[in-house]
Amino acid sequence: MPAVLIENVHKSFGAVEVLKGVSLSVESGQVVAIIGRSGSGKSTLLRCVNGLEACQSGRIEVAGHVLDQDQKKLRELRKDVGIVFQSYNLFPHLTAGENIMLAPRLAKGLGGPELRRMAEEVLAKVGLSEKFDAYPDNLSGGQQQRVAIARSLAMQPKVMLFDEVTSALDPELTGEVLVVMEDLAKAGMTMLLVTHEMNFARNVADVTVFMHQGRIWESGPSADLFAAPKTPELQAFLSAGVH
Amino acid sequence: MKFTLNFDPIWPEIDAILEGILLTIGLSAGAIILGSMLAVLLVALKSLAGRWVGLLVDAYVELMRNTPFLIQLFMIFFGLPLLGIRMSGTQAGLLAMTMNLGAYAAEIIRAGVESTHRSQLEAGVSLALTRLQVFRYVVLKPALAKVWPALTSQFVLMMLASSICSFISVAELSGVAAIIESRTFRSFEIYIIVTLTYLVMALALKSFLLALGKRLFPNLSGVARINARGSAV
Ligand SMILES: Nc1ncnc2c1ncn2[C@@H]1O[C@H](COP(=O)(O)OP(=O)(O)OP(=O)(O)O)[C@@H](O)[C@H]1O
Ligand SMILES: [Mg+2]
Numbered sequence: 001m002p003a004v005l006i007e008n009v010h011k012s013f014g015a016v017e018v019l020k021g022v023s024l025s026v027e028s029g030q031v032v033a034i035i036g037r038s039g040s041g042k043s044t045l046l047r048c049v050n051g052l053e054a055c056q057s058g059r060i061e062v063a064g065h066v067l068d069q070d071q072k073k074l075r076e077l078r079k080d081v082g083i084v085f086q087s088y089n090l091f092p093h094l095t096a097g098e099n100i101m102l103a104p105r106l107a108k109g110l111g112g113p114e115l116r117r118m119a120e121e122v123l124a125k126v127g128l129s130e131k132f133d134a135y136p137d138n139l140s141g142g143q144q145q146r147v148a149i150a151r152s153l154a155m156q157p158k159v160m161l162f163d164e165v166t167s168a169l170d171p172e173l174t175g176e177v178l179v180v181m182e183d184l185a186k187a188g189m190t191m192l193l194v195t196h197e198m199n200f201a202r203n204v205a206d207v208t209v210f211m212h213q214g215r216i217w218e219s220g221p222s223a224d225l226f227a228a229p230k231t232p233e234l235q236a237f238l239s240a241g242v243h
Numbered sequence: 244m245k246f247t248l249n250f251d252p253i254w255p256e257i258d259a260i261l262e263g264i265l266l267t268i269g270l271s272a273g274a275i276i277l278g279s280m281l282a283v284l285l286v287a288l289k290s291l292a293g294r295w296v297g298l299l300v301d302a303y304v305e306l307m308r309n310t311p312f313l314i315q316l317f318m319i320f321f322g323l324p325l326l327g328i329r330m331s332g333t334q335a336g337l338l339a340m341t342m343n344l345g346a347y348a349a350e351i352i353r354a355g356v357e358s359t360h361r362s363q364l365e366a367g368v369s370l371a372l373t374r375l376q377v378f379r380y381v382v383l384k385p386a387l388a389k390v391w392p393a394l395t396s397q398f399v400l401m402m403l404a405s406s407i408c409s410f411i412s413v414a415e416l417s418g419v420a421a422i423i424e425s426r427t428f429r430s431f432e433i434y435i436i437v438t439l440t441y442l443v444m445a446l447a448l449k450s451f452l453l454a455l456g457k458r459l460f461p462n463l464s465g466v467a468r469i470n471a472r473g474s475a476v
Contacts (some may be wrong), residue, residue, distance in 0.1 A: 052365055071373075078371040091367035093384045093463055102380060103370035135462045155370065 001064075002047065003028040003159050003190040009058030018044050019055065020214040026159075026207075031191045033205035033222065035198070037237060038068040040211040042194040046161050046211055049192065050081050063190075066166040079107060082152030083161040086168050096123065096147045097132040100154045108155070122150040126180045142173030146180055148239040153184075160184065162193035198238070202226045210234045252427040253436065261417030264440060270415055271402040273337050273449070277343030278401070279394075283383070285349040286356055288380075291374055300349070313407050315339050319413045320442070336408035336415075344401045351393045355386030375408030388463035391456040399445050399451060406441075416440060 004026035011019035020042045026032045049060060051067055051074045053069050060067040065077035090099050098225045100119040104110040107238040110118070123129055126146035136144050145165055152160060162181065166174035178200055185191055195201055201208045202222050209219040210233075218231045229235045268454070289300045307315065319342075320335040359382050367377035387394070409418035418436045424430050 050369055052369065075371045077375065078369055083369045085362060085366065087362055089362045091363065091381055091385075093388065093460065094266040106376050106380065136447060137462060151370070157415070 002026055002061075003030070003063060004032075004192055005059075005061040006045070006049065007059040009045070009048060009055045009060060011041075011048060011053060011055040018214050019048070020222045021058070022211075022214075024209060024216060024217055024219075026190060028158075028190050029166070029188045030207065031185045031189075031193070031205045032190045033197070033201035033208045034192070034194045034211055035201055035208060035237070036211035036217075041214045042211050043163050045211070046083070046163050046192065046194055049161060049190070050078055050083050052083075058111055071088075075107065079155055080158045081157055081161065082157035082159070084145070084148050084152055084163070084165045086164045088136070088168075090134050090144055090148055095133050095135055096128065096139070096150075099136070099147060100151045103151070104154050119150075119154060122153045123147070125153065125183070126150045128174070140173060142176045145169065145177050149177075149180055149184075159190045159192065162191065162195070164194050164196060198226070210237065212237075225237055248391040248432055248435075249429060250432050252429050253423065256423045256427070256431055259417070259419050259423060260436070260440075263414060264444070266415040267402070267405055267417075267444070269282070270333070270340060270405045270408065270413075271398075274340035274401055274405070275346050275398050277337075277341040278348055281341060281345030282348035282352050284314055285422045287351075287375075287378055289353065290356060290378055304346045306446060307343050312339070312343050312404055312431075313410060315343055316407060317410060324472075331411040332408070332411045333413060336405070336413045340401060340405060340408070343404075344397065347397050348394060351390045351397060352386060354393075355388075355390035356382055357380075358389060359386060383425065384460065385463055388456070388460035391460065392453075395449060395452040395456070399449050401444055402448055403441060403445060 001063075002025040004024070006022055006024040009019050009022045010017065015202065022041075022045055024032070024045075034045065036042050044053055048055045049062055054069055061189065062077060063080040065073065065080065067077065068074065090096075091102070094102065096097075097116070097119050100122060101110075101115050104115055120129065120132065123132060127148055128143060128146055128150070131139060131143060131147070136147070139147065145168075149165075164183070166177050169177065174197070179193070181193070181200075182204050187235065193205070205222045208222040208225045209218060210217050210225070210231075212231075212233050218225065218229065218234045223236075226238065229238055255375065285300050285304065288299045316336065316339040319339045320330075320332065323335070356378075360465065363381055363385075364377055367381040368374070372380070405415055406417035408415055409421060414422070416437060419434050424433050427433070
């Protein structure tokens with residue numbers, strides 16, 4: 001039973017079809033990277049997986065939940081599926097610690113010293129123990145993104161989704177975020193990530209998927225895909241060097 | 244003809260004036276607290292409930308914002324007894340002020356809520372929060388922080404408008420002034436005192452609310468100040 005199963009998903013915005021029958025599966029503990037040009041539908045696919053976008057047809061199953069637009073079922077699914085965005089989206093009025101503790105408290109009913117200990121633990125995992133009481137405004141972009149990852153981890157998800165989480169960062173700050181993600185991959189987290197970091201995809205992802213014009217154009221074990229791209233589109237994409 | 248100010252006949256009335264001040268403060272504080280709660284409720288309904296509830300909220304807000312406060316006060320004071328609801332002038336005044344302020348404050352808070360970036364909502368629901376939880380814990384506080392200066396002005400305006408309650412014989416500061424005037428005939432003197440008192444109360448309320456805003460929203464308060472190097476601090 002794969003941790004993520006996407007079967008023939010179609011998604012249109014108005015008359016524009018953005019996903020034209022996408023199928024993909026991610027095994028438990030696997031890391032799958034999605035690459036592709038801007039506008040090829042990568043974010044849309046990721047957002048369909050946790051129900052932020054509703055797809056018109058097809059079937060999605062994540063962490064044992066069949067995707068359904070029913071609010072209650074969607075919340076159950078989201079307890080097991082974390083997502084991290086390009087723009088961090090921390091809550092500006094809450095400290096790092098409060099950002100992390102909010103959802104476990106409200107969605108899972110955790111509380112007390114136990115909750116605080118857990119928050120400290122995930123913050124330590126992303127190397128920011130000393131920032132528990134800092135507000136997002138007083139953190140660098142890289143630190144904010146690491147807090148956002150910790151916030152997702154605090155829900156103890158079975159699957160993590162990442163949408164270009166380093167694209168908004170200065171080059172010298174992307175490293176610290178990628179290290180956190182690599183650690184997470186090594187620890188066995190199931191990850192589906194959209195990335196423009198080709199080295200990261202090649203070295204960390206088990207499988208890389210190339211999306212083009214709303215379709216999965218080519219996919220395979222990362223080493224093979226990068227060493228010997230088969231389609232001219234992927235060859236062009238990889239040799240362009242600018243993603 | 245020469246006019247000389249004569250405050251002497253007013254001094255014996257000072258206790259009445261103080262009581263009027265206290266009632267003005269009480270009415271205003273009550274209306275600010277209850278009106279704010281009403282406003283948040285209206286905005287929550289508009290954000291979370293269905294379309295028809297939203298239209299009802301709009302209708303209420305427009306009704307209160309496009310009719311005179313004096314007429315609203317009369318409708319409540321003279322109208323409700325006809326429906327079998329008896330209340331004192333002070334109670335009617337508090338209710339009218341609450342309903343009026345609730346509508347104006349709702350309009351202000353709604354603007355703050357609407358300025359919330361969609362990504363904040365997505366982050367909230369992605370963490371398995373309900374829509375109500377997203378409103379309460381993610382949206383509301385930054386929205387209030389953003390519009391706090393506008394809310395502060397509205398609260399001060401309401402405090403000043405409490406003087407209109409004197410039309411239904413509420414003995415707040417203006418009502419007391421009218422009574423003293425009719426007893427002493429020192430109109431100008433009494434209204435000098437009342438004007439200065441309102442001015443002091445308005446400035447004090449404004450300072451208090453701005454200080455409260457800094458406490459409630461320590462890292463979100465007000466407009467970013469721009470320092471000499473041009474970066475926001
Ligand atoms: N909410 C929306 N409404 C209408 N069109 C949308 C919406 N979101 C995305 N699109 C369109 O869908 C297409 C795919 O967008 P998507 O964001 O999935 O691309 P992407 O592969 O993530 O690109 P990028 O690398 O720039 O992030 C684009 O043409 C985009 O304009
Ligand atoms: Mg994208």
